[in-house]
Amino acid sequence: MHISEGVLSAPVLVMGAAITAAGCGIGLKKLDYDRVPQVAILTSAFFVASLVHVPIGPSSVHLVLNGLMGLLLGWPAFPAILIALFLQALLFQFGGITTLGVNTFNMAFPAIICFYLFAYAVKQRNNLISMGAAFACGFFGILLGSFMVAISLVFTGDPFMGIAKVVVIAHLPVMIIEGLITLFSAGFLKKLKPELLEVVHAKR
Amino acid sequence: MVAEEFSSGNSLIHDLDPRIKIIVATLFSIIVAVADRTEVLLLALLFSACCVIVSNLPLIKVIKRLLLVNGFILLLWILLPFTYPGKTLFSLGPLDATVEGIRYALSITIKSNTIILACIALLGTTPIFTLAHALRHLYVPDKLVQLLFFSYRYIHVIYFEYVRLVNAMKIRCFRPRSDLHTYKAYAHLVGMMLLKSYDRSERVYDAMLCRGFKGKFWMLDHFSLKRSDLILFIIMLLSITGLGFLQWGKGLFS
Numbered sequence: 001m002h003i004s005e006g007v008l009s010a011p012v013l014v015m016g017a018a019i020t021a022a023g024c025g026i027g028l029k030k031l032d033y034d035r036v037p038q039v040a041i042l043t044s045a046f047f048v049a050s051l052v053h054v055p056i057g058p059s060s061v062h063l064v065l066n067g068l069m070g071l072l073l074g075w076p077a078f079p080a081i082l083i084a085l086f087l088q089a090l091l092f093q094f095g096g097i098t099t100l101g102v103n104t105f106n107m108a109f110p111a112i113i114c115f116y117l118f119a120y121a122v123k124q125r126n127n128l129i130s131m132g133a134a135f136a137c138g139f140f141g142i143l144l145g146s147f148m149v150a151i152s153l154v155f156t157g158d159p160f161m162g163i164a165k166v167v168v169i170a171h172l173p174v175m176i177i178e179g180l181i182t183l184f185s186a187g188f189l190k191k192l193k194p195e196l197l198e199v200v201h202a203k204r
Numbered sequence: 205m206v207a208e209e210f211s212s213g214n215s216l217i218h219d220l221d222p223r224i225k226i227i228v229a230t231l232f233s234i235i236v237a238v239a240d241r242t243e244v245l246l247l248a249l250l251f252s253a254c255c256v257i258v259s260n261l262p263l264i265k266v267i268k269r270l271l272l273v274n275g276f277i278l279l280l281w282i283l284l285p286f287t288y289p290g291k292t293l294f295s296l297g298p299l300d301a302t303v304e305g306i307r308y309a310l311s312i313t314i315k316s317n318t319i320i321l322a323c324i325a326l327l328g329t330t331p332i333f334t335l336a337h338a339l340r341h342l343y344v345p346d347k348l349v350q351l352l353f354f355s356y357r358y359i360h361v362i363y364f365e366y367v368r369l370v371n372a373m374k375i376r377c378f379r380p381r382s383d384l385h386t387y388k389a390y391a392h393l394v395g396m397m398l399l400k401s402y403d404r405s406e407r408v409y410d411a412m413l414c415r416g417f418k419g420k421f422w423m424l425d426h427f428s429l430k431r432s433d434l435i436l437f438i439i440m441l442l443s444i445t446g447l448g449f450l451q452w453g454k455g456l457f458s
Contacts, residue, residue, distance in 0.1 A: 033420075036354065063390075063394070080355075090332060098233045184392065193402065
């Protein structure tokens with residue numbers, strides 16, 4: 001999901017940075033001081049989860065879980081994803097300073113959309129609706145994310161059209177895996193700790 | 205696994221004020237990301253290489269790191285030469301590689317690696333807690349810095365929790381395959397990690413409240429600029445300005 005440094009054109013970088021700044025502003029505003037440790041520690045959990053490699057056929061993919069992140073965190077998912085990507089840039093040099101804005105937006109925007117579309121349905125008592133919504137949440141998180149990566153590439157220049165298509169196609173299996181993982185983890189959390197599915201930033 | 209490999213060391217760059225490092229790394233990344241003239245990019249690469257050499261980092265490790273993060277660039281090399289319109293250089297079956305495409309891919313490769321090298325040399329040489337502290341001094345919002353601070357503080361703790369869970373799975377003969385059972389097991393692993401982190405965060409926050417936490421991290425120590433910091437800062441700023449001037453300067457006077 002990361003776009004490397006030096007690939008994107010200036011307008012795309014500036015747009016990404018501006019929207020991410022706005023999104024983080026909203027996210028931080030909705031985040032109470034006494035919920036900061038909670039969101040932060042969940043962020044580190046998601047960071048560690050992104051190190052988990054899940055086998056698929058002969059190869060493996062690592063988890064992204066931006067749909068689940070949106071589901072649990074709501075708007076604070078924006079700053080949370082920013083922090084996670086910043087740490088990845090510092091620790092592993094995946095992505096970097098100038099692409100931080102675009103990369104955050106590409107992952108956090110789907111998270112917020114998933115939150116609005118599916119958070120309510122996931123909490124429903126009807127198992128079928130809840131499970132379907134959870135699967136859709138993981139699936140759309142990646143689908144939308146890969147579309148956004150593709151769009152950032154195409155806006156940079158037409159020659160990237162081919163790569164943009166490859167990015168979306170390559171993410172197809174990831175979408176299904178993320179959907180399944182989100183389905184089962186949401187079900188797990190719903191059984192064991194339903195209050196985690198109540199968005200964390202709500203005031204105590 | 206999650207370690208700051210380059211953060212400890214003894215060199216001019218390690219001792220440099222972290223605020224300066226953040227400013228220089230940001231400016232430099234922006235200039236290089238936007239620049240497109242070959243000579244500017246090569247000079248920028250020289251600048252990053254100088255930073256790496258001055259910071260006295262183990263070169264083999266740095267190169268290994270560079271190779272690891274070039275995956276996306278590799279994809280570019282496979283596709284870009286054949287999709288970019290221009291003069292044909294050679295053909296592979298129905299595909300034509302163009303000169304312009306190869307030049308474009310090359311320039312992106314240089315850009316990307318230049319920025320990564322500079323970031324390794326400048327940001328990688330600072331412990332992340334120090335960076336967080338410096339970011340606060342550079343007026344990054346308080347809550348964001350707190351998020352950064354806590355997340356990094358607990359990554360290691362949660363990583364060890366993850367390792368414990370994985371070991372428990374291994375003891376019970378779990379073998380990852382591509383089937384529903386595996387995905388379910390991984391999902392429960394993730395769910396368990398989230399649940400444990402949530403519980404931990406409650407405990408941590410309660411412990412903080414017991415110790416009188418009122419939502420603010422007080423900054424007790426402040427950075428102070430030494431003369432050597434300033435000199436290095438000015439040299440770096442001048443080089444970056446020079447790069448910008450080479451890139452866009454001609455337009456200013458014609």
